[in-house]
Amino acid sequence: MDNITILAIETSCDETSAAVIRNGELLSNIVSSQIDIHTLYGGVVPEIASRNHLLSISRVTDKAMETSGVTFNDLNAVGVTYGPGLVGALLVGVSFAKALAYSLGVKLIGVNHMRGHISAAFLAGAKPPFICLVVSGGHTMIVKVKDYNTFELLGQTKDDAAGEAFDKVARVVGLGYPGGPKLDKLAEEGDDEYLSLPRAMLKEDNYDFSFSGIKSAVLNHINSAKMKGDTLDRAGVCASFRKCVCDILVQKTLRAAASHDLKNIAVCGGVACNMLLRRYLKEQCDLLGYKLTIPDNFLCSDNAGMIACSAHYQYLKGDCSGLDLNAAPSLSLN
Ligand code: KG4
Numbered sequence: 001m002d003n004i005t006i007l008a009i010e011t012s013c014d015e016t017s018a019a020v021i022r023n024g025e026l027l028s029n030i031v032s033s034q035i036d037i038h039t040l041y042g043g044v045v046p047e048i049a050s051r052n053h054l055l056s057i058s059r060v061t062d063k064a065m066e067t068s069g070v071t072f073n074d075l076n077a078v079g080v081t082y083g084p085g086l087v088g089a090l091l092v093g094v095s096f097a098k099a100l101a102y103s104l105g106v107k108l109i110g111v112n113h114m115r116g117h118i119s120a121a122f123l124a125g126a127k128p129p130f131i132c133l134v135v136s137g138g139h140t141m142i143v144k145v146k147d148y149n150t151f152e153l154l155g156q157t158k159d160d161a162a163g164e165a166f167d168k169v170a171r172v173v174g175l176g177y178p179g180g181p182k183l184d185k186l187a188e189e190g191d192d193e194y195l196s197l198p199r200a201m202l203k204e205d206n207y208d209f210s211f212s213g214i215k216s217a218v219l220n221h222i223n224s225a226k227m228k229g230d231t232l233d234r235a236g237v238c239a240s241f242r243k244c245v246c247d248i249l250v251q252k253t254l255r256a257a258a259s260h261d262l263k264n265i266a267v268c269g270g271v272a273c274n275m276l277l278r279r280y281l282k283e284q285c286d287l288l289g290y291k292l293t294i295p296d297n298f299l300c301s302d303n304a305g306m307i308a309c310s311a312h313y314q315y316l317k318g319d320c321s322g323l324d325l326n327a328a329p330s331l332s333l334n
């Protein structure tokens with residue numbers, strides 16, 4: 001099969017994105033972020049996200065096509081994220097992709113957003129099998145990537161996702177939205193031993209996580225400091241929280257690699273932009289002789305390039321969807 005060319009669409013949350021991939025190589029990856037709009041409300045407002053996807057999707061798709069240098073007639077398939085995510089936001093992308101695939105007479109490929117995040121590691125050069133830590137605003141999971149189309153979920157969070165916990169703590173510390181990157185930056189200046197926080201579930205012999213107790217411990221500290229009139233060491237709070245979360249993420253990922261006899265590790269999803277997580281894992285992997293792949297920040301946050309990559313491998317396997325494809329807000333990995 002020569003020149004497999006796929007256009008992919010991503011609208012699961014607050015980024016409207018389109019990308020073109022040819023033979024597994026990205027030709028374009030356009031992302032239009034709605035962050036400025038949602039910042040006014042302190043978080044993503046689902047209805048506003050859907051409306052803005054509607055306003056942007058044609059423009060973003062045209063730009064992705066134009067940048068790629070291919071024409072609509074060159075396309076073999078249209079890929080689209082159909083879950084998990086915000087139902088109204090997903091529906092915009094799914095309806096758009098269905099109409100496009102139907103009118104062009106090409107295949108439609110529904111892509112799982114989490115599988116998309118993992119596929120960013122393929123774009124960055126990771127070759128299966130490997131252990132993948134997927135950390136985003138909605139999910140935290142450890143996955144064994146057996147090949148380009150086979151994934152085994154080893155464990156996941158029982159409550160908050162890591163990104164969600166970062167965002168909530170950042171809000172209480174007064175950093176605003178989106179909090180993860182701001183907390184990460186302030187943490188660079190803080191003492192990571194300022195607060196002693198529980199390494200939840202670290203000792204348990206599984207690959208599951210729990211972040212809500214750690215988040216509550218931080219919030220309790222902040223509330224009691226406020227009541228006592230103590231000044232809060234905001235950088236210390238951020239540094240201690242970040243260190244605690246990263247300790248758990250890194251230790252459990254390394255443990256999964258060791259017990260599955262794999263020396264290749266990848267980290268994907270928005271939280272993979274975290275500076276400490278990147279440094280800490282690199283240091284540990286170097287020490288243990290493991291190969292670590294962390295895609296560039298642009299490929300870790302939501303983007304259609306990662307969806308296009310998954311669609312490429314699904315196309316090779318003949319894993320295509322019918323025109324009855326629907327949004328699946330709670331779609332699981334397997
Ligand atoms: O993967 P993503 O772009 O969207 C989802 O699918 O959720 O991840 C967004 C999440 C947000 O919670 C954001 O605060 C977090 O990733 N994030 C970070 C950093 N950059 C983004 N969390 C910690 N440190 C960062 N540098």
Ligand code: ZN
Binds near residue numbers: 117136137269301
């Ligand atoms: Zn995502």
